Amino acid sequence: MNDLVEAYRETNIVEANWKVIWENFNECLHCPGVHPSLCSLIPVYKKGHLAPHDAGDWDPETAQPEPTLRPGARSWTLTGEPVAPDFPGLSDAERDAGQTYAVVLPTLFVVAHVDFVSIVSIRPLGPERTEVSGEVLVAPETLANPDFDVNQIVLFNTQVQNEDAAACEMNQRGLRSSPFEHGVLMPEEYQVREFHQWVQRQLIDGAAGGARNNREPLVAV
Template sequence: MEDNAVLEEGFNGLTRMQEALPASWYFDPAHYARELREIWGRNWVYLCRADTLDGPRSFRSFQVAGQPVLLVRDQEGVLQGFFNTCRHRGSLLCPQAEGTLKKAMITCPYHQWVYDLTGRLRATGPMRRVEGFDRDDYPLHRVRVAEWGGFVFVNLDPDASSFEELYGAETAYVANWPLEELKVGHVFSKTLNCNWKAFWENYNECLHCPNIHPELCELVPIYGRAIMARRDDPDWAEHAEDQAPHRSGGLRTGAETWSMDGAAQGRLPGLSDEDVAAGQRYVTVTPSVFIAHHADYVRIVKITPTGPETMELTAEWLFLPDTLARPDFDADKITRFGILVMEQDGGACELNHAGMRASAFRNGVLMQEEYEVFLFQQWVREQLGEAPKSEGAASRASRRMPVSE
């Protein structure tokens, strides 16, 4: 092990206690604005399923890091992304949340400037020609767009690495899931009174699981040990061949998926026995979403900051269309379990956030098992230019990819 290494080599853990982020970073308005700009404005952010932009001229508008964003499909069906602002004097181009344009053009409702669906300025309404103005110099400001597995992501930073470069290895881990074929069967949304980072930190450890998630620990026995994966145990090598769920991380014996009774409603085509045996696989795209993959469905959990001390949690459950159409399909067994777990997590995050307001509390500490919380917090520091790049902090997937199995 190199001198001063932070992460253990033989198992998943921290070599020593680490200081957590400053408490003020969870409620200070100026710092929140900095995070919107430096983190949310420079990383890939999940917005929606691609099929919600159905066909040429369909559009949707969003707020990303406090910025107005417009997505629109051009005449060839290619998804285009722009800042939702006219190049004339800055008016919103599409104040509606979604719809279909009547013509293959975007017309500013204020002064009638007209753009084609690739963003080129085509007309300036009733305005007379003026010296020094060239329409070619005033296209819409672009926003980078990526589509993967029927999911749509945007990045406001024109110089950021591509989605494939950053997440190709992690998305390959779930390549067998027929993601593009799936349709939304249920949506759940909840406002949480906590900073967005508090939710991610909760997601990245299972020390809280035995106390907060008794039902989940019964379904995924390793969580009942307050760890997330086999190699979180310093003595994992002594039990390396033991495939019992409390050692391997799989579902309890007889369970097939995350649901109220553990029963799956079918099996998604293309999955291997290994995919199903894992019980759950994740794709994590920080800071906005994690996507949980199960035998019979996929769950999207989207995090949206709405203020220094509030956030919106939105979950979508995806199923095959044929499954949704089955008369015996019972989505409630699946969605009720997911909502139960998220409600429990939400309550824990609010409890955590409220306590940070104590004037005597300057920052917390991270213990051995909280290695993923450390990696997340180190990523935050790096995004803000507060820390040099360090071991492991560039990768956010270690606990759920095969290296940690």
């Protein structure tokens, strides 16, 4: 990624807590009702699953490899076709995956495709407001190509991000509702549970660190 260059950047404000945005990222139960274009591109999302092994009847002994993207599609664009040559050095498995995720909590996540990389950065602005920035990175020769159409990437990915933003803002309004006490996680939301556990660890570690820092001056005296 060191050689890639920025082809597009956009920053938006989402009226939701930053943790709501990460919860949305970590599950796909919302996908069938929120992301029609994304579900068309990635068939397993139509079932509300992040991956085939989320299905209740999935058996590792009998499961057959499934392509991530619909037949004929190879990237997250309006047509499903790459808008640039494949990055060099990709394995067949990486090409077949359709997308590869990398997460750096709580700051950003990266989604790599065969022809471009997107980076989404998350910055809290308040209890119910978050700045979300999206970048598209491509090879320098791709950006220099006059036939390169970044809109093929931007229009598809912006649609998905706007749909997620609307869902997060709706969830935030629900959290403000007086009858709300707590949510219930479904089995498919195992990554949301892992995120909750990560948040809890940060709070515990932060409290312990704060207690140590508060004691240090007393010890020094």
